[in-house]
Amino acid sequence: MTEKTLTRMDLSEAVFREVGLSRNESAQLVESVLNHMSDALVRGEQVKISSFGTFSVRDKSARVGRNPKTGEEVPIQPRRVLTFRPSHLMKDRVADGNRS
Amino acid sequence: MIRSELIQKIADENPHLYQRDVERIVNTVFEEVTGAMAKGDRVELRGFGAFSVKKRDSRTGRNPRTGETVYVEEKHVPFFKTGKLLRDRLNGKA
Numbered sequence: 001m002t003e004k005t006l007t008r009m010d011l012s013e014a015v016f017r018e019v020g021l022s023r024n025e026s027a028q029l030v031e032s033v034l035n036h037m038s039d040a041l042v043r044g045e046q047v048k049i050s051s052f053g054t055f056s057v058r059d060k061s062a063r064v065g066r067n068p069k070t071g072e073e074v075p076i077q078p079r080r081v082l083t084f085r086p087s088h089l090m091k092d093r094v095a096d097g098n099r100s
Numbered sequence: 101m102i103r104s105e106l107i108q109k110i111a112d113e114n115p116h117l118y119q120r121d122v123e124r125i126v127n128t129v130f131e132e133v134t135g136a137m138a139k140g141d142r143v144e145l146r147g148f149g150a151f152s153v154k155k156r157d158s159r160t161g162r163n164p165r166t167g168e169t170v171y172v173e174e175k176h177v178p179f180f181k182t183g184k185l186l187r188d189r190l191n192g193k194a
């Protein structure tokens with residue numbers, strides 16, 4: 001399996017091919033998609049994309065962590081983390097596509 | 101926020117585009133990500149996060165209802181890691 005890494009450029013190239021917009025505008029639209037999703041998440045909203053998956057923000061409470069190298073105890077502040085739950089469709093496509 | 105709301109926001113910002121083209125644009129973005137992972141590729145979107153595929157080894161599981169032992173085959177699952185900028189923004193640091 002030759003693993004590739006796609007970036008924003010590949011996504012805007014796909015948009016460019018799919019809809020007859022300029023490369024520049026395609027790139028801006030990809031950016032808008034990511035920005036709107038990020039902004040909603042920062043506001044604490046869930047972002048639910050049908051047949052893709054759900055991004056949700058969870059609150060983690062404070063805990064005592066440990067530096068694994070030194071064994072030293074360090075306080076970890078309460079924080080917000082983002083979790084992504086893939087849809088069944090995505091899970092199935094990823095599982096089927098990577099079957100050995 | 102759901103897919104249709106995301107499409108609406110982008111349509112509102114781009115009055116020169118047809119609604120159906122905005123739909124195609126948004127759908128293409130998500131389709132590219134899923135399609136890449138189905139091929140075993142990664143998608144790295146700096147500042148937002150990275151989508152990748154993780155391998156789960158085969159294991160012997162147990163049906164929690166019956167207690168019966170079942171063999172679970174090796175499989176690949178989608179994984180998302182939040183980008184640094186978004187993680188900081190979620191915590192009011194950027």
